[in-house]
Amino acid sequence: MKIRDLTPVPQFGVGGTDLGIPVRVPTGEIGFFFGDTFAENRVGGPGWRSPVLLYSHTHDLDDGVRFHRAAGGNHAKQLWDYPHNNPEFNTVLPTDAIVIGSRIYLHVLAVRGLPDTRWTEIQYSDDNGETWTHGGPKARWEGWEFGGHRRMLTWERGGDGFVYVMTTGGLERDKNVLLFRCPEDQLLDRDFYEPWGFSNGSWAWGNPPTPILPVGSKVGELCLRRMQNNWVLSYFNEAEYNITIRVVGQITDNWHTAPTFRPVRGPSGNGGPDVVTRLYGGYVHPDSTFDNFHIIVSEWAESGWPYRAMQFRVQVQPAVPIEEDEHMSAREVAAAFRDDHPVALYDGSGRKLDLREAIAEILWKEVTNLGLEGRPVPADRKDDQFGHILSTHALAEQNNKLLRALCEKAGIDVDEVLT
Numbered sequence: 001m002k003i004r005d006l007t008p009v010p011q012f013g014v015g016g017t018d019l020g021i022p023v024r025v026p027t028g029e030i031g032f033f034f035g036d037t038f039a040e041n042r043v044g045g046p047g048w049r050s051p052v053l054l055y056s057h058t059h060d061l062d063d064g065v066r067f068h069r070a071a072g073g074n075h076a077k078q079l080w081d082y083p084h085n086n087p088e089f090n091t092v093l094p095t096d097a098i099v100i101g102s103r104i105y106l107h108v109l110a111v112r113g114l115p116d117t118r119w120t121e122i123q124y125s126d127d128n129g130e131t132w133t134h135g136g137p138k139a140r141w142e143g144w145e146f147g148g149h150r151r152m153l154t155w156e157r158g159g160d161g162f163v164y165v166m167t168t169g170g171l172e173r174d175k176n177v178l179l180f181r182c183p184e185d186q187l188l189d190r191d192f193y194e195p196w197g198f199s200n201g202s203w204a205w206g207n208p209p210t211p212i213l214p215v216g217s218k219v220g221e222l223c224l225r226r227m228q229n230n231w232v233l234s235y236f237n238e239a240e241y242n243i244t245i246r247v248v249g250q251i252t253d254n255w256h257t258a259p260t261f262r263p264v265r266g267p268s269g270n271g272g273p274d275v276v277t278r279l280y281g282g283y284v285h286p287d288s289t290f291d292n293f294h295i296i297v298s299e300w301a302e303s304g305w306p307y308r309a310m311q312f313r314v315q316v317q318p319a320v321p322i323e324e325d326e327h328m329s330a331r332e333v334a335a336a337f338r339d340d341h342p343v344a345l346y347d348g349s350g351r352k353l354d355l356r357e358a359i360a361e362i363l364w365k366e367v368t369n370l371g372l373e374g375r376p377v378p379a380d381r382k383d384d385q386f387g388h389i390l391s392t393h394a395l396a397e398q399n400n401k402l403l404r405a406l407c408e409k410a411g412i413d414v415d416e417v418l419t
Contacts, residue, residue, distance in 0.1 A: 001273055003311040004064040006032070006296065008041050012054060012070040015041040018298040019221070020309035022056075022065075023097040024286040025104060027128050029055045032067070032296075033094040033106065034309070037076070042304035049078035051094040051108065053129045059287050061294045065311055071129045079106075080123065080132045089118050096154040096223065098163065100184050104129055107153045115171030117143035117151045122188060135188040143170065146209060149178050154224040156231075163187060164251050166212075166224050166233065173220035173238040173280075176211030179251070196252060203252065212255045213246075221298075223283045227290075228322040234282040234295055241266035243282035243297060249320035263314030264297055274312070277301070281309070290318050 008015045017037040025031040032054045039047030053071035058064070070076035084091055089110040097106045104125045110118045119142050122135035141150050151170035155163050162181045169175030179196040186192035197207030213219065220236035231251050237244040242265035246258040264274050264282070281298035288294050293316045299306050407413070 001313050003062070003294070003313055006065055006067075006309040006311055007034070008308065009054065009067055009076075011074070012067065013039055013047060013075040014052065014054065014070075015039050015045075015047070016043050016305065016307035017052065018300065018307060018309060019094060019281060019283070020296045020298070021094055021096055021223070021283045022285050022296060023099060023104070025055070025128050026099060026102045027055075029057060030059075030065075030286060031055055031097070031104070031129055032065075032309075033097055035093045036091055038307075041307075043300070043307045044304060048084050048091075049076070050091050051079045051106065052076045053079060055129075061285060061287055061292060061311075062313065065285075079129070088112070095120075095152045095221070098155050098157065098187075100157070100163075100187075102126060102128075105135075105187055106132070107155070109151060109170060111171065115173075117148075117170035119143055120151055120153065124188070138190050139188040141190060146178060147175075148172075149175050149209070149211075151175075152220070152222060154222045154233075156224045156226050157184065158226065158251065164224065165193065166222060168219040168222055168235075171220075173236065174218050176215075176217045177213050177219055177222065177233075177235075177255075178209040179212050180209070181205065214256050221281045221283070223295075225284045225286075225288075227284075227288065228318060230290075230318045230320055230322070232284060232316070234284050236280045236282055237262075241279075243279065243295065245282070245295075245314070245316050247316065247319040253319075259317060259319050261314070261316050263316070264295070264312055274314075276310070285311075290316060290322060 006020055007017050014034070015038050017034045019033065019035040021033040022030050023033070034050070034052040034054070036048065036050045037052040038045050054067040054076060055069045056065050056067050058066050071079060082092065089112045091111060093109045093111060095107050095109060097104055106123045107120060108123060109120050112118050119140055122139040123132045124135055125132050143151060146167070148169050150167040153165060153167045155165045158164050161184055163184055165180040165182060166177050167180070168177045180193045181196070182193045194205050195207065195209035196203065196205055196212070197210040199207040216239060218238035220238055222233065222235035225232045229249070231248050232245060233255070234243060234245045240262070242262045245261040245263065246255055248255060248258045264276055264279060266279055267275055267277055276297060276299050278300050279297055281296060283296040285294040285296065292313070294311060294313050297310050297312055299308055299310065301307065
């Protein structure tokens with residue numbers, strides 16, 4: 001069911017645009033990354049920018065997403081400067097973003113015409129998307145690599161120290177999907193991306209990459225998300241001309257046989273509320289649950305309009321049981337601070353965190369706020385005791401805050417735990 005059109009947004013100078021990849025940014029807002037964007041309500045014309053970033057406070061998705069500000073102020077800016085239609089490429093298109101600590105990583109395509117992908121690269125922002133820095137020479141892949149299967153990219157944290165990465169072809173939308181993993185702290189180094197593949201009779205990490213979707217799959221824009229103990233892959237299915245969503249319990253499960261849903265489709269002779277004439281995209285909103293699942297779908301027209309992003313509510317079922325958040329006794333809360341007992345905490349996308357993972361996230365931000373990140377270590381010391389002291393202080397402060405938040409969540413008296 002279509003909820004509403006998300007664009008145009010004239011108050012921020014956004015007319016015709018596409019994509020709208022939603023990601024929870026460090027402030028807690030939902031950032032939406034758009035591709036080619038124009039001032040007028042059509043493809044082409046003045047004000048050509050890409051990528052563009054709008055922010056939303058909307059969390060009640062059934063009321064429809066609204067935007068309250070843009071990167072760049074009252075007029076949504078192009079996130080970094082470059083000339084369109086230059087000798088090397090025409091434009092830069094976002095494919096997905098991921099947030100680790102207070103840093104946003106954005107993967108983009110540099111394309112020359114349609115559909116020629118020249119290369120892909122990662123840019124990052126440490127100020128919530130206002131300014132961007134190129135990831136460096138090892139954060140770039142040529143368009144021909146992996147037989148053209150590493151152009152469009154989507155990624156998600158696995159909760160185990162790895163980011164899991166799925167890639168496919170570019171705007172040709174004629175390739176299958178490859179799977180990689182990379183340590184969270186090495187996203188800017190291509191040497192750390194390890195493929196998942198089939199060799200010598202078995203699947204394993206480190207094997208040559210093997211397509212993971214059924215033979216004949218033709219994938220366009222894709223979105224991998226981990227939610228409520230399940231992995232979800234939503235993508236534009238060129239072969240069937242629809243948005244396809246597959247769900248598995250583990251990232252390395254068999255995606256061929258995964259429960260599959262096709263909630264939004266192109267015209268097939270029969271109209272309906274979930275028909276989009278020229279659709280693509282299919283990005284999962286971070287506040288989605290299996291009870292209230294929302295995706296962002298794009299539409300284009302040969303006449304120049306519509307060229308917009310839209311919000312749909314769709315029906316998708318989990319592949320494995322959802323792990324519900326359970327109330328804990330005071331004894332269980334206290335025990336969690338003494339050992340590895342898991343605590344049922346969830347981030348906004350429904351990803352389960354244990355206590356240590358939650359504290360690590362908070363501490364990472366505190367270290368950044370204290371200016372400890374990248375501070376030089378004295379040459380005569382193998383470890384930085386001053387840094388340890390400050391980090392321990394920050395951790396103690398955050399432990400106290402987290403303990404009180406946990407007690408409030410569990411509905412128990414904090415003094416019962418502290419005593």
